[in-house]
Amino acid sequence: MLKVRFHGRGGQGAKIASRVLGTAAFLEGYYAQDFPLYGAERRGAPIAAFTRISKEPILERGVISEPDVIVVMDETLLDDPLANPLSGLGKEGLVFINTTHKAEDIKKRYRIDANVLTLDITKISLDILGKPILSALAGGAASKIVRLKETSLKEAVTRELSDITHEKGLIEKNIEASIYCFNALPSVLIKSNASHKKSDVITMPFEAADISSPSVTIPANTPLKKTGNWRIFKPVWDYELCTKCMTCVMRCPDGCIRVNEEGFPYSDYENCKGCMICAEECPAKAIRKEREVHAW
Numbered sequence: 001m002l003k004v005r006f007h008g009r010g011g012q013g014a015k016i017a018s019r020v021l022g023t024a025a026f027l028e029g030y031y032a033q034d035f036p037l038y039g040a041e042r043r044g045a046p047i048a049a050f051t052r053i054s055k056e057p058i059l060e061r062g063v064i065s066e067p068d069v070i071v072v073m074d075e076t077l078l079d080d081p082l083a084n085p086l087s088g089l090g091k092e093g094l095v096f097i098n099t100t101h102k103a104e105d106i107k108k109r110y111r112i113d114a115n116v117l118t119l120d121i122t123k124i125s126l127d128i129l130g131k132p133i134l135s136a137l138a139g140g141a142a143s144k145i146v147r148l149k150e151t152s153l154k155e156a157v158t159r160e161l162s163d164i165t166h167e168k169g170l171i172e173k174n175i176e177a178s179i180y181c182f183n184a185l186p187s188v189l190i191k192s193n194a195s196h197k198k199s200d201v202i203t204m205p206f207e208a209a210d211i212s213s214p215s216v217t218i219p220a221n222t223p224l225k226k227t228g229n230w231r232i233f234k235p236v237w238d239y240e241l242c243t244k245c246m247t248c249v250m251r252c253p254d255g256c257i258r259v260n261e262e263g264f265p266y267s268d269y270e271n272c273k274g275c276m277i278c279a280e281e282c283p284a285k286a287i288r289k290e291r292e293v294h295a296w
């Protein structure tokens with residue numbers, strides 16, 4: 001059995017990525033399981049999703065704590081101790097990371113003693129789709145890593161996206177983006193973790209009840225936790241265009257737009273999570289989005 005764990009942020013498409021991979025495997029005759037795990041839905045919050053692929057019926061249930069492959073769809077999660085995306089990774093495992101950095105630099109910085117592949121799928125998504133929705137792209141990368149076929153990936157993206165949109169053009173672009181990622185990665189040999197035990201009965205590992213529940217007492221949920229590092233884009237104001245209508249101030253879901261002494265809005269970048277709702281809502285188009293560069 002191969003076990004794949006996806007880590008992303010709410011809104012990036014980790015759940016659909018796990019489904020694309022599961023469906024592509026199913027289309028090739030494998031047994032497959034895919035499911036997400038998240039607490040209260042919140043754009044930008046860390047989430048995980050899981051896919052199991054096997055030639056035999058899968059009797060295991062629950063989260064994957066010892067994955068063979070980890071797909072990190074947002075590199076800022078590597079610095080988030082609560083998301084802890086590298087947990088359970090063995091030496092034989094492989095991590096795919098969406099980043100502008102090289103694999104060897106990532107290995108050194110995060111002391112990863114396993115195989116690492118990197119690709120800037122955010123850029124590919126922006127170039128092809130025009131927005132950072134990464135589900136089909138991460139699904140394409142994962143499909144290549146577990147050695148599925150391009151034709152299965154194409155059909156899986158079509159099936160999964162047809163469930164959520166009727167826009168044929170958008171589905172076509174997602175197929176193009178997923179195939180681009182599939183072909184951009186080298187073929188690698190993934191070994192299933194030897195410690196995966198074969199079971200004749202359905203097994204369900206114990207998980208603490210708070211694993212996907214919001215709790216104000218854990219460090220990541222306190223007011224002291226800054227959400228500014230969740231950003232892929234940051235809003236930048238053009239005061240030449242701004243009419244001071246205050247729509248952006250009212251629409252920001254996190255209440256992090258302030259007003260300066262001249263009456264112009266500005267963002268508290270320590271907490272702005274980069275959802276870009278302010279830019280979408282601004283009637284004067286006075287807010288542009290700039291991609292964040294996560295320099296070390």
Ligand code: SF4
Pocket residue numbers: 234235251252253254255256257267271272273274275276277278279
């Ligand atoms: S300032 Fe804009 S981008 Fe930042 S959290 Fe508020 S609405 Fe989202």
Ligand code: SF4
Pocket residue numbers: 237241242243244245246247248249265281282283284285286287
């Ligand atoms: S919504 Fe646009 S025009 Fe209105 S205050 Fe905000 S930036 Fe200015």
